[in-house]
Amino acid sequence: MNRIKRIYKALHSSFGPQGWWPVAGRYHPGDYSYPKTPQQQWEIVAGAILAQNTSWKNAAAAIGELRRKRKLTVAAMAKMPQQKLAAMIRSSGYYNEKAKKLKIVAKHVIDNYDGKIQRLLKKRTQQLRKELLSLHGIGPETADSILLYAARKPVFVIDAYTRRIMQRIGYDQHSYEELQQLFERNLSRSEKIYNEFHALLVELGKNTCTKNNPECRNCPLLPLCSHGKSVMKQKV
DNA sequence: TACCAGGTCCTCG
């Protein structure tokens, strides 16, 4: 078994299934049947934008507010005044930028897919990826999150946690594409595995492999990590 | 008080 697979196995054994992406307000561990509806697909697309460089808690509060006000739909966001939308998603931070981005994507779906998000998400993976990246406000991580979690395509998502963890373990890849290829080349092309793996990396990055003072003592990757080993050696 | 959090865009060398 290669090193990447060993990392996955160690994380999965330690943490168990994560149940990403949170849909309908909660996680669904071990249940890969989401999203079940276009409404839920859009919830993931919007969530991916709202979560940009922000804690999930803050993004989730914005999603909750949109749901409460019945604005968590393509049609509602496309026609709502940007300023009004911005006020509703205030908790997610960068609310003016994000309101603009949400409207751009919603309008794109209205103008090109009759407002049906499922039509957009049904396109072939690479074509869809390019189309998403062409929209202002959707970069590689957001595009790949949409591909993996909303469209359920086998695309590995790279985020800040993944970068930090892989760098500490000892990998020298640094660009988005390099890291993505590292994972995709060493794993079966499986949407479920990519889904769980990314979620597990986030779990590790949030609670153990933190930016400052990582808890290497309790890290399931300690035997596989160059940083962890040197830290533990010094501790003695 | 600072720093961090499930990025992206723009500008400048």
Added chain:
DNA sequence: CGAGGACATGGT
């Protein structure tokens, strides 16, 4: 290319 700044709230 890569570095640096702007965008902004809520938790510790």
